[in-house]
Structures are given as C-alpha cells and as structure tokens.
Amino acid sequence: MEKATNLFRQEACNSVVDLGGGSSMDVAKAAAVMATNPGSIRDYEGIGKIGQKPAPIIAIPTTAGTGAEVTPFIVITDVVRRYKMIIGGPQAMPSVAIVDPSLMVTMPAKIAASTGLDALTHGIECYTSLLPNSSPRHWPCTAFTSSARTGATWKPWPNLAIASTMVAAAFGFTRLGNYHAMAHPLGWFYDIPLGVANAILLPHIMEYNAVACPVKTGRVAQALGVDVYGLSPLETAASAVKAVRQQLKADVGVVAGLRELGMQEDEIPSSLHHNHLGTARNFRLPT
C-alpha cells in the first residue's frame, strides 16, 4: 500500500485503476486517499475521517465478488496491531465501476467459491439488516444461488457479476450485520478467506436472527426454491436456515462450524477480540 502511494506521487499519476478482487481494490483506494491527504493511512481510520477528496478511482472487478468497486469502505491489515482496520466514507467510493463478466471466467474455482460466498452473505445480511431497505431489498439475491450451483461455465457470470455489484451498492446503505463483524477477525485469526469465514457463520447467525425477522429470513427460503406452502413464518425462516446450510455444504463444501476449523473454546475471546459488532446493524442485538 505504501509502495503504491509512493509510486503514485513519484510518477505524478492522476488516477488509480484497480484490476482485481477485494485486496487490490483496498490498496487502490488507500493509495487514492493518500495521494491527496497527508500523514499515514492510520490517521483516517473510522467512518468519515477522510479530509481531502481522493484521486479518482476506476474499479474493474475480476471477482464476483466483494463488491468493493461500489462500497465506501477500505479494509487495511495493520501488521503492527495485527488487526484489520476500516477506513470509510463516501469519498472512498470509486468514480466508475466497470463490471465486465468476461474478466471473471478465468477465475480459479476456489476463489470463485470464496468470493461468491462473500457476495451471497452480503445479500442475506443486507436484506435482513436492521435499517429499512425497501429499495435495495428488491435487488437480486436469487441470481447467486442459481449461479453458484452451475459452476464455472460462461452462462451464470453476467448475473453473478451484476448481482454482486448491486448488492454491494445496497449494503453500503443498509450496512452489514454480525456476519461480517465477526468474519473479519475470524478470517485474520485462522487465515481463511473472508467469504469462507462468512459462509461458516451464515446459517448460525441466520438462525440467531430468525426470531427477530422471520418474514425476511423466510424469503431467503423462497429465493432458494424451498416449498414453504402452509408453513408459519417461523417455520419458513427455519427452512431457510436449513436450505442455506445444506446447499453450502453440498455445493461448496463449507464446514459446519468453527469447531471444525480447530477452534477451541478458550480461543473465542482472542479470535473475536477485534470484532466490529459495535458498528454492525444486526437485526437482533447480541447480548
């Protein structure tokens, strides 16, 4: 990240083009911020701390995805503090996102799966967010399920690509829930991709939230094609959790829980120490 900033200044660049997934997007955004702002990136940690307008960013995602091409967040690993810090604000959003599905077909299956899981979690998390989301909630989350199932063929990529971008535009507004708040520190502690950490937590937090928002959770079941005829709202929500759990396991082999990652109970406090639960907009407040 520092190298990128120095290069930008030395070469007198005037815009940043990102071609890649979430990590290179974070580098591009951070370099754009530091191109016009003094000091260190740590000075801008938090939401709304960026002073000067960053250099223009043109984002070209190659995964579907983190959705970083349309989000106001920058996630930077602080190696000194062993912590993923978040820098955010509308200025951190790219001026243009070029979403070209033809750039995604060569993605290795493992990366396609983990970034796709990230996008799927965004969809469910954003839809069941505490904030009102009557407009973004109509945005596609069904595209993910059909796309994830057919694998790396050409056909699903346009749907998956635009769904990933749209859902990320939506969660910039609705904010995310406890999934990402916990997945960030877990991903760091166990060195697993964010999408995989999200997917492990997904059915568990859906289950936890279901009593608080059974109708919204239930609609996920319908999106997944579950027959919910005659079920009560709570039963429908439970069928959504079950369907998500089964499909994650069958389609992408996601492990059922943190114990299968080798987590010991005494590691829970340290692995979740730097969580973002305080800024999350989860439907049910954790106690």
Added chain:
Amino acid sequence: MQQNVVAFQIPTQILFAVGALERVVEQVKIEDRPKVLIATDQGVKKAGLLDMLTAVLETG
C-alpha cells in the same frame, strides 16, 4: 398515510457489459494528461487480464 422515504444514492457510475473493459479508455481520458497507477495482483496478472487492460489503454 405517511410513507417512509428511502433515499438512495451512490456516487459511483456503473458500466456493465460483456466487453465493458474497453470503456476504461474514455474514463482515463477525463484527465488532461492521463497517467494512471494500476493496482492488481499476481493471480490477475497470471490469468492474462493485466495484459488485456494495458493493451486497451495503449491502443486507446
């Protein structure tokens, strides 16, 4: 009946199409003397995508 107004706006323009990569040229040319820093990663480079981008930028 009072309706809750949901305001939604993002500053990012989204260009979506198979082959939309070529549109990067006009976006870069918004600056008078365009000079860009490209951020990417090894996997993207290996897949030949970086070459595609630089080819588009150089011919544009």
